[in-house]
Amino acid sequence: MIKFQNVTKTYPPDTTVLNNVSFEIKLGEFVSIVGKSGAGKTTLIRLLLGLEKPTSGQILFKETNILHKKRSQLQELRQKIGVIYQDYKLLGHKTVYENIAYVMAVKGEKDEKIKKEVANILEITGLSAKADNFPNELSGGEQQRLAVARAIVNQPDVIVADEPTGNLDPYNTYEVISLLNKFHETGKTVIFASHNKEIINKLGKRVITLEEGKVIRDDKKGRFIL
Amino acid sequence: MLTNFKRILKFAGNDFSRNRGNNAAAIFVLVIPILLATSLFLFQGLSQSVISQIQSKMDVTAFFKEDVAEEDILAVRDELLRVSSEVKSIQYVSKEKALQDFIDRHKDNPDFMQALAEVGVNPFLASLNILTDQPHQYEKVSAFLESGPFSELIEKVDYSQKKDTIEKFSNISSSINKFGFILGGVLFLIAILVVFNTIKLSIDNSKDEITAMRLVGASNWFIRGPFIIQGMICGFIAFLICLIVSGVAAYFLSPKIEILAPGFSIFSYFISNLGIIALIQIGFGVGLGVLAGFILVRSYLKV
Ligand SMILES: Nc1ncnc2c1ncn2[C@@H]1O[C@H](COP(=O)(O)OP(=O)(O)O)[C@@H](O)[C@H]1O
Ligand SMILES: [Mg+2]
Numbered sequence: 001m002i003k004f005q006n007v008t009k010t011y012p013p014d015t016t017v018l019n020n021v022s023f024e025i026k027l028g029e030f031v032s033i034v035g036k037s038g039a040g041k042t043t044l045i046r047l048l049l050g051l052e053k054p055t056s057g058q059i060l061f062k063e064t065n066i067l068h069k070k071r072s073q074l075q076e077l078r079q080k081i082g083v084i085y086q087d088y089k090l091l092g093h094k095t096v097y098e099n100i101a102y103v104m105a106v107k108g109e110k111d112e113k114i115k116k117e118v119a120n121i122l123e124i125t126g127l128s129a130k131a132d133n134f135p136n137e138l139s140g141g142e143q144q145r146l147a148v149a150r151a152i153v154n155q156p157d158v159i160v161a162d163e164p165t166g167n168l169d170p171y172n173t174y175e176v177i178s179l180l181n182k183f184h185e186t187g188k189t190v191i192f193a194s195h196n197k198e199i200i201n202k203l204g205k206r207v208i209t210l211e212e213g214k215v216i217r218d219d220k221k222g223r224f225i226l
Numbered sequence: 227m228l229t230n231f232k233r234i235l236k237f238a239g240n241d242f243s244r245n246r247g248n249n250a251a252a253i254f255v256l257v258i259p260i261l262l263a264t265s266l267f268l269f270q271g272l273s274q275s276v277i278s279q280i281q282s283k284m285d286v287t288a289f290f291k292e293d294v295a296e297e298d299i300l301a302v303r304d305e306l307l308r309v310s311s312e313v314k315s316i317q318y319v320s321k322e323k324a325l326q327d328f329i330d331r332h333k334d335n336p337d338f339m340q341a342l343a344e345v346g347v348n349p350f351l352a353s354l355n356i357l358t359d360q361p362h363q364y365e366k367v368s369a370f371l372e373s374g375p376f377s378e379l380i381e382k383v384d385y386s387q388k389k390d391t392i393e394k395f396s397n398i399s400s401s402i403n404k405f406g407f408i409l410g411g412v413l414f415l416i417a418i419l420v421v422f423n424t425i426k427l428s429i430d431n432s433k434d435e436i437t438a439m440r441l442v443g444a445s446n447w448f449i450r451g452p453f454i455i456q457g458m459i460c461g462f463i464a465f466l467i468c469l470i471v472s473g474v475a476a477y478f479l480s481p482k483i484e485i486l487a488p489g490f491s492i493f494s495y496f497i498s499n500l501g502i503i504a505l506i507q508i509g510f511g512v513g514l515g516v517l518a519g520f521i522l523v524r525s526y527l528k529v
Contacts, residue, residue, distance in 0.1 A: 051441070051529050072445065075440075075444065076443065078440075079442070080443075089441050090438065091439065092435055093431075093432060094240075098240075102439075102442070102444075103442045103443075106443050106444045106448060108229065108230070111229075150442070
C-alpha cells in the first residue's frame with residue numbers, strides 16, 4: 001500500500017534528515033515509527049503527503065508514484081489520508097464544528113451526511129459541547145481531539161498520527177490510542193509516529209525505528225529499543 | 227459543482243461577517259481609487275463642455291468692401307460652402323442688418339446713438355460669418371479669404387484678434403488635461419498599492435489557515451473562492467458608497483461649477499451618464515477586490 005524505496009532527504013545545504021530509507025506498509029497494518037526527537041519522523045510523513053520532495057528515491061501510494069502526481073492529484077491523495085499533525089494544523093478562523101465539516105465538504109460529501117457524521121464524531125471525541133468554539137478557545141487536549149476527529153471523520157483508508165499523544169495526560173493518551181486501535185480494527189491502515197517508549201511497548205505492534213535518518217530496526221512485534 | 231459553489235458562497239459569508247474590521251478597512255481603501263476614477267471622468271466631461279462652448283463662440287468674419295453687390299457676396303458664400311468641407315455654416319449679414327443689430331444692441335446708450343446720427347450714413351459693411359467644425363480650421367479659412375480668389379472683394383478678415391484667445395485657451399486646456407491625467411494616474415497607482423497592501427494584511431491573517439486547507443486536500447479554487455467573493459463584496463459595498471458620495475457631491479458642487487463653466491451642470495452630467503459612471507465604479511471596485519484576492523491568496527497556495 002505504501003512503499004518507500006531508498007528515500008533520502010537532504011535540506012540545503014547539507015542537513016541529511018533521511019538517509020536511504022526503505023520500507024513497505026501493507027493494507028490494514030498498524031505501524032509505529034519511533035525515534036528520538038529530530039530523528040526524521042515528521043519529515044517522513046511530509047514526504048508521504050507530497051509536502052516535501054525527496055532528494056532521491058521513490059515513494060509509492062497504492063502502486064502509484066506520488067512524485068509523478070500533479071497538484072490536483074496530490075490534493076486527492078491528501079483527502080484519502082487522514083493526518084493528525086504534530087502541531088494540529090487546525091483552521092483557526094473556523095469553529096470546531098466547521099473544522100470537521102470542512103474536510104467533508106472538501107471531499108464533496110452531501111450536506112445531510114456532513115451533519116450526521118460531524119455530530120457523531122463530536123460525540124465520539126467528547127467535543128459536542130465545544131462545537132461552536134474556535135480552536136484557540138480549546139485546551140491542548142481538546143485541540144488534539146479535534147485534530148483526531150478531523151483526521152478520521154472521512155473514514156480514510158490510511159490514518160497517520162504524528163505524535164498525537166505528545167501533549168496529553170495519561171487519560172487522554174489512552175483515549176487517543178484506543179480510537180486509533182478501533183480504527184485499525186475496521187481494517188484501516190494506521191501509521192503512528194511517537195517517541196513515547198511506554199505507549200509503543202504496550203501496543204505490541206510492528207515498529208520501525210529511525211536513528212540519525214536511517215531505519216535501524218523493523219520488528220514485527222516490536223519494542224522501543226534505542 | 228453547484229454544491230461546491232454554494233459552499234464557497236457560504237464560507238465567504240461566514241468569513242466576511244467574522245472579519246468585519248479588516249473588511250471595513252478594505253472597503254474604505256477601495257473607495258479611494260473608485261472616487262478618483264469618477265472624478266477624472268467628471269472632470270473630462272467638464273473640460274469637454276468648456277472647450278466646445280468656447281469653440282462655438284469662435285468664428286471668422288469677412289467684411290466686404292463698400293461697393294460689392296449682394297449677389298456677389300452670396301456667390302462667395304455658395305462657393306465657400308462648395309469648396310470647403312471644413313466650413314460648418316455661413317451666415318450672411320447685410321449692411322442694413324448690421325445697422326439694425328447695432329441699434330438693437332445700443333438703443334439704450336445715447337452716446338452711441340448720437341455718434342451714429344452724426345455719421346449720417348450707414349457705416350457698416352456687409353459680412354459673412356463663418357463657423358467651422360474644428361478651431362484649427364479657422365486659420366485655413368481665414369488665409370483662404372485673405373489671399374484667395376475673393377481677396378479683391380474683401381475689406382478685412384476678423385480672425386487674428388480672436389486667434390490669440392483661442393490659442394491661449396487650447397494650450398491651457400490641453401496642459402490642464404495632461405497634468406490632470408498624470409496626477410490622477412499617480413494618485414491612482416498609489417491608491418491601488420494601498421488597496422493591495424490593506425487586503426494583504428487581511429489575507430496574511432489567514433496564511434496558516436490557507437496552508438491547513440491545502441493539507442486536508444482542498445483544491446485551489448475551493449480555498450481561493452471565499453477570498454475572491456469577499457473581495458467582490460467589499461468592492462460592491464465600496465461601489466455603493468462611491469455612487470452615493472459622488473452623486474451628493476455633484477449635486478452640491480453643481481451651482482459652484484456652473485459659475486466657472488456657465489451652461490454646464492455637473493449634476494445633470496452625472497445623471498445623464500449614470501450608467502457609465504456606475505459601470506466604472508463597479509468595474510474598479512469589484513475588479514480590484516477580486517484581483518487582490520486572487521493574486522494575494524495565490525502566494526500562499528504553494529504546498
Ligand atoms: N525545512 C527544514 N529545513 C532544514 N532542516 C529541517 C527542516 N525541517 C526539518 N529539519 C530538520 O530535520 C530533522 C528532522 O526533523 P523532524 O522530521 O521534524 O524530526 P522528528 O519529527 O522525528 O522530531 C531535524 O533536525 C530538523 O531540524
Ligand atoms: Mg516530529
